[in-house]
């Protein structure tokens with residue numbers, strides 16, 4: 001699924017109106033019906049109590065006015081707080097005109113702010129994608145008042161004051177802190193960034209029949225990867241043509257098809273990382289797996305992973321030798337590796353000699369960060385799997401989440417590599433600068449070893465001779481998060497440990513097979 005900029009969303013609305021020979025008023029009515037449907041499902045009139053709808057002067061405010069009418073007609077108690085302005089949009093004017101006259105209206109001013117009790121259900125229809133400057137004056141006073149009230153807030157399209165696709169120009173200007181944000185057609189880039197989490201709350205997408213042709217042609221670097229059959233504006237399309245799919249295994253497929261992977265992992269006290277990554281690689285469907293570990297890891301791998309072959313290093317505590325690379329279709333390095341000089345030398349030799357896809361994680365990334373000259377040796381299409389801290393060591397400290405995305409796109413384009421930047425919405429950045437955010441996973445995965453599991457899974461899919469690099473990375477990230485979601489259903493989020501992820505990789509991959 002594509003994520004569009006505010007300017008593209010405006011063009012999408014216009015294209016939809018043109019193509020479908022409808023009017024902006026009718027499109028607003030669709031938006032209001034979709035919003036009302038969402039509210040009916042989430043709150044009965046009794047649970048909602050008296051709903052306060054705060055409306056701005058543009059079409060976001062128009063949505064609020066149309067919604068107030070529909071809620072009133074459905075038996076909800078509603079009142080309106082309207083922001084005064086020199087000019088209102090046409091559809092605002094229309095929806096103001098057709099409001100049932102019994103609905104109470106308060107003109108908002110800094111001196112006379114609306115009554116908002118803790119628990120009041122407030123609909124934020126002040127500003128959406130048309131926000132052109134930071135909030136000030138009455139709008140800012142209203143938003144500060146709302147944020148201080150502990151109300152339940154449902155934001156229409158965007159929390160007012162937030163931009164859809166760019167950082168706030170004025171960090172002092174207020175932004176609505178919503179419990180829920182209901183977006184039309186597509187989610188917005190802003191929803192996926194940690195710095196906006198307190199404003200956006202839980203986000204939802206409602207379908208208002210926006211032009212699929214316009215979306216298909218829109219040029220954007222931002223995408224969201226979903227599980228097949230997941231809802232959204234294009235639920236029907238997504239079911240027929242998923243964002244990503246793992247090809248079915250042919251009847252006569254042999255283990256060569258799925259490749260022989262080499263994993264270099266572990267050091268004294270961190271052999272568990274090799275156990276987790278190798279388990280994930282095996283469950284990820286690799287044809288054959290060889291694990292290179294320090295001497296101290298030999299018995300551990302042979303006992304915990306009987307399906308894998310093991311190459312013990314002559315050093316007991318860390319890896320100091322690079323095995324002959326000829327037998328392998330993909331090589332992974334890093335989990336629990338440690339940062340000994342000898343291990344750095346192994347990494348350098350690997351970068352110089354490898355002719356097959358590489359996956360680089362954890363301590364191997366830290367070594368690259370400390371010896372940045374090694375970045376010049378990265379073979380094309382290498383996959384790096386940093387979390388934010390590791391990515392910062394490879395680049396620089398980002399000013400904010402948007403700047404980090406710029407750094408990410410610059411990095412992959414410069415080094416012709418794939419970066420999996422891990423987080424709640426893990427971003428897979430491709431060498432052409434396209435960025436695919438992931439939609440699966442949960443906070444239970446913030447537990448030691450989750451990243452090692454991802455490395456093993458990426459390695460398995462890189463060894464799979466049927467997949468290209470970006471597809472392998474996107475599939476691995478999607479399945480990893482889904483494994484976490486499946487596991488959390490059994491363990492709860494707090495009880496989830498990384499080994500649980502390994503156990504659920506099989507079922508998580510199975511839903512991706514087409």
Ligand SMILES: NC(=O)C1=CN([C@@H]2O[C@H](COP(=O)(O)OP(=O)(O)OC[C@H]3O[C@@H](n4cnc5c(N)ncnc54)[C@H](O)[C@@H]3O)[C@@H](O)[C@H]2O)[C@@H](O)CC1
Pocket residue numbers: 013014024025027028031056057058059060061063087088089126127128129130131132133134135136139156157158184
């Ligand atoms: N036909 C359409 O175009 C549709 C639009 N929709 C809604 O329309 C919204 C976009 O509407 P608009 O483009 O009218 O924009 P908004 O309603 O987001 O805001 C624009 C209005 O606010 C003013 N404004 C902007 N920043 C301000 C600030 N900081 N302080 C005070 N005033 C400010 C502008 O001068 C303009 O009057 C979407 O977010 C969505 O809610 C939906 O109804 C779907 C259909």
Ligand SMILES: Nc1ncnc2c1ncn2[C@@H]1O[C@H](COP(=O)(O)OP(=O)(O)O)[C@@H](O)[C@H]1O
Pocket residue numbers: 387422423424425426440441442443444445446447448449450451452453454480481
């Ligand atoms: N809140 C979250 N929601 C979804 N996924 C998460 C969340 N927190 C962590 N994860 C995932 O868990 C993994 C953690 O990896 P990492 O930070 O390398 O941990 P470790 O080094 O302990 O293995 C990443 O794949 C990340 O995307």
Ligand SMILES: [K+]
Pocket residue numbers: 060124125126127128155156157158159160
């Ligand atoms: K809003």
